[in-house]
Amino acid sequence: MSKNTLLDDPSVSKLVHFYTQGEYLFRQDTMGNTMFLILEGAVLLFHTQHNVERLVEIIGAGEVLGEKAIINEKPYRRTFTAQAKAAVVAIEFDIKSVKLIQSKIPDFAMKMVKMLSGRLDQSNHMVFILQSTDPVDRVIKYLIHFSRHHSNKVPQGMDLSLTAAEIQHAVNLDGERVEIILNELLDQKVLAFKRGAYTIVNEEALLDQATSLRERTVA
Amino acid sequence: MFSAGKLNPEQIKKNARLFAPAEYLFRQGDLGNTMFIIVGGLIELVEEREGKSTVVGTFGPGQLLGEKAFLTDVPYRRTFSARAKQQTSTLEFDRKDLKLVETLIPDFATRILQVAASRLDRSNRIIHILRPFDPTERFARVLIFQRDEAGTKGPEGIEFSLETDDFFQLANLDKETTEYCLQSVLKMNILKKSKNGYVLVDENALLQYLPELKERNAA
Numbered sequence: 001m002s003k004n005t006l007l008d009d010p011s012v013s014k015l016v017h018f019y020t021q022g023e024y025l026f027r028q029d030t031m032g033n034t035m036f037l038i039l040e041g042a043v044l045l046f047h048t049q050h051n052v053e054r055l056v057e058i059i060g061a062g063e064v065l066g067e068k069a070i071i072n073e074k075p076y077r078r079t080f081t082a083q084a085k086a087a088v089v090a091i092e093f094d095i096k097s098v099k100l101i102q103s104k105i106p107d108f109a110m111k112m113v114k115m116l117s118g119r120l121d122q123s124n125h126m127v128f129i130l131q132s133t134d135p136v137d138r139v140i141k142y143l144i145h146f147s148r149h150h151s152n153k154v155p156q157g158m159d160l161s162l163t164a165a166e167i168q169h170a171v172n173l174d175g176e177r178v179e180i181i182l183n184e185l186l187d188q189k190v191l192a193f194k195r196g197a198y199t200i201v202n203e204e205a206l207l208d209q210a211t212s213l214r215e216r217t218v219a
Numbered sequence: 220m221f222s223a224g225k226l227n228p229e230q231i232k233k234n235a236r237l238f239a240p241a242e243y244l245f246r247q248g249d250l251g252n253t254m255f256i257i258v259g260g261l262i263e264l265v266e267e268r269e270g271k272s273t274v275v276g277t278f279g280p281g282q283l284l285g286e287k288a289f290l291t292d293v294p295y296r297r298t299f300s301a302r303a304k305q306q307t308s309t310l311e312f313d314r315k316d317l318k319l320v321e322t323l324i325p326d327f328a329t330r331i332l333q334v335a336a337s338r339l340d341r342s343n344r345i346i347h348i349l350r351p352f353d354p355t356e357r358f359a360r361v362l363i364f365q366r367d368e369a370g371t372k373g374p375e376g377i378e379f380s381l382e383t384d385d386f387f388q389l390a391n392l393d394k395e396t397t398e399y400c401l402q403s404v405l406k407m408n409i410l411k412k413s414k415n416g417y418v419l420v421d422e423n424a425l426l427q428y429l430p431e432l433k434e435r436n437a438a
Contacts, residue, residue: 067336068336070333071337102328102329108328110328116332117287120339123339124342127345130346133391172350
């Protein structure tokens, strides 16, 4: 879906917005009933809790955000703040505008649905990971999940570009615990660590480590 | 809602599927890329896990079943079984019928987009339940989830049902912990029994009571 096809049509072009770097698409706790499809640039998502602001995600071109706001027609309280990381072009629409866009771009809704389905698969997998109440299990399952969806193949294995803090946040364990597990995996040479991020050297061996590692980290 | 009046008898013959009580539309694990529109009757969605079947949802006239399979381009494995609760008539469609479905249900595209967004939201909310390691915290999150997800306004407040299975499936909590926490919050008048289930009397009190509940449960 290119910016130009959307801008060609005056009824749709009014839904296309431009943001300069640092500008807000929306702020946490404000009301809204629209979702966004990012056409160009990237958006930072922040969540503030107990006065601490944390970066949650970076949404790139071709991805959507704010989809919760279209679930029903009632205005929705935003749970995140969205800020342009660089210049952003985005199409902003409520559920009523979907029909309008759909009349110009017939497969628009289906494309959005596909994107959300992809995210749903990932969320469901995360549910599976978090159902485990064993710390070692959570870390190993998460590393493998991340490797399947977000990694880059490099000569040494699968580059996760994940820091210990990010892993710790995803699996919701204390930092010390995560460090012990990651260090054990480094010692066993199933993980490698370079420039602050991890690479999976051997996925099969990583899975094999689960049982013995559990015993060692408990002891 | 859809209008079957737009279907000619030829098409009805082609797409109509009738099911007797207890007959299956499809089984969990089966491959299938079709979607069903329920015309009359009731369908139960059943999860089969470790030899046990649990009803996870009920669908009635006008509702869609299997939209995700319908939207997927690759062979789709059904994640649940679907079983007729009573004599049920449906229309079954595959992707080739998309145009037909869009004429039958003019707001199909927006509806399916809302379905996709709300499924993603549900999955993300389950992630939120599962993140804490502490079982009492997961217990409290299930209460809030059930109230928001399945609550209906009653004379005593927002009523919702609670089954031990809900706790097990959503939060990975065993029967013993669930019972203990349930009895404790009932005794503290944080939760009360109502005519059609339970009412969460005070969400803040629940959150404040958590540290104590956590300690007692551990003891």
